[in-house]
Amino acid sequence: MSRDAKTPPAGYDVQREHMLDFKVDQQLEQVVETDAKNFILTTVDEVFNWAKLSSIWPVTFGLACCAIEMMATSATRYDIDRFGAGAFRATPRQADLMIVSGTVTGKMAQRLKLIYDQMPEPKWVIAMGSCAIGGGPYFKYGYHVVKGVDQIVPVDVYVPGCPPRPEVLIEGLMRLQDKIRGRKGRFVTPKWVTDYAKKIPYRK
């Protein structure tokens, strides 16, 4: 979207508007036409996929700094429970998702593999943070750090950051949902976003 050079009115929060602008642009790109298929006519497969993606139970598995952000994601402000992924299970037997939140060390790697093996199919892994993705700041001299958890277990979604903000983890979860769904989800722009976007005076 282009924008003319008119200066914003006095008292206008340019920064906030800019952030919103980014979000709206992103979201508008994602809007997909509502498919006309009837719910009853959708295949059983799709129903089960829907169930899988809307009820992803992560295993309580915190490793390091990112674990705190994972907790923050499940806590009040971000509340990952909104997406159905809030039921953290302490035992891997009942979990669907392992969020590898932090640095994987040599000593931990075997245990991590064990926990992954204990999880029942279907199961997914999110590598959260740069340590889990590729060793992060511990790459060069980290003699005890595994350079990427994908050398141990298969990873579905990589969430970068050190540590990633909770919003990013939620984004990662939504990308995982897309993956389970097999296509990009239908994204409905919230009404307040469109309303707000319309109110912006110097937007074309």
Added chain:
Amino acid sequence: MATGDKNLTGWADQDHVPGIKSELLELNMGPQHPATHGVLRLLLKTDGEIVYQVTPVIGYLHRCAEKIAEGVNYKQWVVYTDRFDYLAPVCCNHAYVTAVEKLLKPEVPERAEHLRIVTAELSRIASHLIALATFGLDMGAWTPLLYCFREREEILNLLERIAGGRMLYNYFVPGGVRYDVPDEQWIKDVLSFITMLETKKIKDYNDLLSYNKIFIERTADVGVIDAETAKAYACTGPVLRGSGVKFDCRRDDPYSVYHKFDFEIPVGMGEMGTVGDCWDRYMVRVREIEQSCRIIRQALDTLPEGPYQAIPLNKMVKVPAGAAYSRTESAKGEIGHYIISDGGQIAFRNKVRSPSFCNLQVVEKVGVGQMVSDLVALVGSLDIVLGEIDR
């Protein structure tokens, strides 16, 4: 270890009922366990619910920070100090830069010292909030966890506005801080947040958790660490103060400009049970939040004008040869850095004495003879962070 063995004698092979041989149950708690605050592993030997031996096994998060210190320069290593105690990263920064400054001897501006104290105390509050939260969670109370996280988010917002990061800031540099206060509004927001915390939120926590009957039953008289044991095991921070020892590096071994401020040192008084029980340690943290609020208010009220860096950011730091040990009061206790410099840009050796490492050791002694549930309370009340134990 030694204490465990003493208690074991006469148990392993004893026949409680003639003809039926009983033995101790070996239990492996962790490294993936909800109550071990990360990747701590406790090897237990239990008789039913009673623990007869507990051996902590650590190192599941050994991230080789001390080796890395010999490979990256002094300014770069601030990043790694953030990741020791990731709940109170600014306090860890503080310990490191004080050690470097001991050798470097720069003229740290007064304004930088004040900003350091403000951010470090905010960080300490955030860490203590997590400590209350996770201790509540260990006791089975979910809701305080989320309330504490709610308030912590406010602190993270404030720190994000001054330091740029949400959780790990890399805010201190040898010789000052990285950024100045963003605007006057920031100071006002900090003060209003602190007032809100002091007047409303701490009362909420006390109503919900601290003075809850069940909570007191679970924590009072449980996991008692007496003053002698705490000193012998070099426990520091809220663990030592919970045992009734009035010692705080901020007052007794002052660094930065803490000597300018007026604050009290809360100690465990055995209000609900014995001095040094889990409830005392918990309550010391609650009261320290109040004292931190006091310090922040004083530091912001007397915030001097002037520069905030003694050394330009893009200038390489070369530390004169020598060795220095410096300790500061982190949220978990006394964090010390022993830096040996050979005059170059990179430290020759950098040893970190982390408070959780020493605090956790006491579990071997105090955990014996407790119930499994009490062991969870004990470990929870020590408020360990595995990032700084394993480093």
Added chain:
Amino acid sequence: MEILTAWLQGLPGFGGMSDQGLFITGAALMATLMFTVMALCAIVFTWMERKVAGFIQSRYGPMRTGRWHGWAQAVADMLKILGKEDIIPAEADKGLFVFAPLLVLLGSLLAWAAVPWAPGFSAANLDLGLFYIFAASSMVVMGILMAGWASNNKWALYGAARGAAQMVSYEIPLALATIPVIMHVGSLNTQDIVVAQQGGILNWFVLRDPFLFIAFWMYFIASIAETNRGPFDMPETESELVAGYHTEYTGMRFAFFFLAEYANLFLVSVIAVMVFLGGWWSPIPGLDFAPALTFVIKGVLMVFLNMWVRWTLPRVRVDQLMYLCWKVMIPVTLLCIVGSGVLMITSGALG
């Protein structure tokens, strides 16, 4: 049951059926109905639990699944669990491992037979109804013990041992707390108990006399312990025993435990409603429009109270739990029985 058979007799195809045939058909219908209601209430309460927890913790809870406040969340959970891999640990006792969840579910389902939903409408109108409910629901203990033992996991064994001790103990105050009511009614028939509370809120047993009021709260506390929910969730104690007795259970077998937990929760709640809170009678006399609905609404409110307690309080320790049962609750409930009896004699209720 009688209503159902009578209704069946009225249907065109069933007119010429023998009594026995009618009974079997009716029973099958009733069992299906009860099972559906139970599964439904488990699904509704899982969703409700997450929403209530969210409300208490100042967050939202499920919001996306099924658009409106995540109403389909529990449906998705159940469907997903159906599709999960079923794992039986290699070292487990396979027979017991498979049988345990069924026993737990069976225990709570059997007890549903005697619940009086509406005047004359309960699956089995037994003379020993209340006794039967307590007897049937105590089978859950065996299921939990079997599950813990068969898993061949130390945490599961701990959970099972704790659970067995807790549930066996708390059945005593649970049953004792209802005895003053039985003394008042003079019958164990669940229908009779509700009928005896006709005539507005003041005639409900909870407000009849002070001892009954105490007995109600004793029942409430014991019922929380009996359903293994916080602050008495000893068999599961997430922060101590990982997941307790169902640590090793996956997929559908875990869903059975899950289902049984919420079925049990609703069961103890409706028993509280039936025994103390006036069953299907509305608080204001003469306003009894939809008895079954009133009954269910009261039950849901009791479930909400349960959840409120769970998400507020910390957990007690296992020895404190036993202390509370044997040294506090049993004496108090016995006192309630005696006190209530004395009051009955002095007020001349016994004639």
Added chain:
Amino acid sequence: MEQKAIYELLAAKLGEGALAWHEDEVEPWAEIAPAAIADACAFLREDRNTDFNQLMCLSGIDWDGYDEAGKGKSVAILGYDELGKPEVSERIADGDLGVAYHLYSHAQRHKFTLRVRVPRAVAEVPSVAHVWPTAAWHEREAWDLVGIRFTGHPDLRRMLLDEAWEGHPLRKDYMMPAKWAGVPMDGRPYADNPFPTPEPPAGGDQPGATGPAEA
């Protein structure tokens, strides 16, 4: 008490064991003979005037390559290169190993620093775990990372690394492993990156075009 006075007290007790007193440094320290360190610590702990009841820190140090004159010549440590492969060097370290003790007294409010230096070949120092219980873990850590053997330690096992780990990482000539117990410790070179840069979507507005191709 003045640190110098403490040293003199200590020297009077130990005699030959107290080697030197280095005063003109940022942090003055006493050099003690390795054999005498346990006695020195026990004395400092027990003596009424010194009363060092807290061992703040115990650090194991590898002095190999340290330039005494302070010319600023750091020893380059070995790590993983940009491709994630361990770097190899033929250098054999020969410097001494050392231990530094930082003591503090709660009652007297004073600090003291002791250091010992042992040759690399016989890296053995008497344990002080019986003086301060907290030393037990510190010594285990020093054994684990620097490889100093503490004689008389009740339970000298590896602390942070696994019991089967080879070598002591904080030694200056330590070479990082490429694989340990089946766990890969080296990084993945860029060429092996299994995630090629995604092709730009063909249709442009296809719903699944930017998503993963697993459908």
